[in-house]
Amino acid sequence: MSEQAVPHLIIRKKSGWQALPFRELWEFRDLLNTLALRDVKLRYRQTAIGVIWVVLQPLIGAGLFSFIFGSVAKLSTGSDKVPYFAFSFAGLMCWNVFAQILQKASDSMVGNAHLVSKIYFPRMILPLATVHGVLLDFCVSGILMAVLLILYQIPIHVGALFLPVALAMAVMMALGIGLWAASLNVTFRDVKYVVPVFVNFLMWATPVAYAVSSLPITAQRVITFNPMAGVVESFRWAILGTPIANWNSVAYSALASILLFVLGAMMFQRAERKFADVI
Amino acid sequence: MSDIALSVRGLTKEYRILHNAEKHNRITDAVAHSVKSLIRKSEVETFKALDDVSFDVKKGEVLGIIGRNGAGKSTLLKILSRITEPTSGEVHLFGRVGSLLEVGTGFHPELTGRENIFLNGAILGMRKGEIERQFDAIVDFAEVEKFLDTPVKRYSSGMYVRLAFAVAAHLNPEILVVDEVLAVGDAQFQKKCLGKMQDVSRNEGRTVLFVSHNMAAVTALCCSCLLLRSGRSVGHGESQEVIRSYMDNGNAGIGGVFEPIMSSKNKELGFVKAFACGGEGIPASSFDVRHPIELVLHYKVFEKITGLELSARVERLDGTAVFTSMLSQGSPRDSQVRDPGLYASKLTIPGLFLMPDEYTVTIAAHVPARQFKVLDVHEQAFQFKVEETGTVFSRYGNGRSIGAVMLSAEWDTLTITDKALTWKAS
8 A cells, every 4th residue: 555545534433532533423424313203204104283282381380380370379589570380380491402302312212222333423413413402392392481571571681691691500400310311221221211310300309480589598508409490490580580699609610510511521432332242 | 555444353252141130120129139249249140232343343244243152243333333241352443333133213103204213323423414415315214204204103013124225325334234134024025125235335345244044145145154053153264164064064963963051032932953854753954865864852841831832843954944844833722821831743754745955943932822932043053965866856967946745746637639638537
């Protein structure tokens, strides 16, 4: 072989920790979109009322929360102008983004095992492709939220600009944990059973159905350790203007979401090499 | 030289063998095991699926990769297509690789043909624009234009395979890696696929790596071959020669006895020994055409099996199957329940049946019940030769133009007179 022949690609054993494979992900962006589109298309095929399920789920959830916490327990939303229904609906909107991305991402490798063992592509495409569908659902419930804002005459304030930031935090946090869980799931199928339990537990430890301000002081301190607390609180503040008990917890959430995402991606990248052999 | 498409150097892939129940798919198992291994150092046995394999492939070359099951062909393809990474060694690729290890990977039954073309194309690494440009050609090749908007779950299996191959055939990589995909589809479509692959290499100058057990297809397609045996490259060169050494050698040892190494895959059943013999039970490799030939399979059953089916397929060296014989045909009253233990099953090919020629035997054990399950299979496990010892055909030279088998059919002759033609029972 002469010296000028430069290989297009060299296959050899990789080692060490690697950051996100941006270049590869970009090369395969069409696959990312196609897979995401596949999931969206499949979800409501052969369901009778299709997209209505997307809004029905949070509506029922918010209804339950506002009955139990608002009417029975008579908790405060922290703002006189905001009724409990809108309050818990906004909380659920944000929570669902986190919970659904986490659950779908953690199942994405095993659920697509036939692809993983037969075709090469950056494996991270699979968990990443779950985001589109969840965000689409988010947009649908966003329309409903807008209707609620008008009905309850809640004014939009400058804080609404913070909405994308809160959303990004939820997505990154979910992906971070989801990527880690997905790679663990390849070897240990237990993850499949642990994740729903974890999500359920975490939901009650997150101010989705209640405001942080309605907790006793000690509980407030404990709950700020949960990085999702700051995400949901700030999300609700951005939409409804409900007060945030502690802005430090939001900064903590932002930091945690970046850290979790990077860590999760690194774990995933490291485990990725063995997927095809183990799955 | 810059006309190299890919070069493989010292490629090795090791797998760790876990003994018996040492597979930890549950966290509790893994924890228990790691605690155990603290106390007692567990032995880790490694298995080399590929062992120091090196070769070069020129641009536009069609390389056939042959070898028995477990020789490392699939592992090699998996590394080349980047599904798994090597333990050591390197592959330099001078061009984009497209791999086709299975037809229809990623097809989704609920999606329509049109949607699946885009999905499958994207999975195989095509850009959206590329698929759009090739769309008509794909549909044309697959002959499914009428059913484009029907979910593929309503397709016949033939249509499904055609569509899947069509997408893959229109991939445009410089290097195409293909694994035994021609084993599916009807004869006419197989011909079309072979034609397409020939086209790809000859007219478009692309490099093809082709794995197959079908020696007829390998001979037709490939100018050169790589022969793998237990993970090592034991032959590389002109197709005819490599195929001959694959056929002549290694399949069976002295006396034509095939003794496979059992792997962890053999959970319920594993073949221990297989050979051809005359009436005396002594393994032999060549037989008198007039005498019956017995094919003997020794196998070990590890777990109780219900509904066991054994099969032996006798093939000519060019890959044409002469016949397949099943255990259930020969012993209908055999309950086919096997308790753990060592067994031998034998099938007898009558004399004056196989034409004088050389044959290979592929043996398999499976359970054809609701959940079809292959227990063990060995392609071209052993060979035998049928010698001409003076049949009526001996004077006609090459037996192949006469047929694959001899049939002692009944002939009867009458003199035709004016009277009515009747066959009298004799």
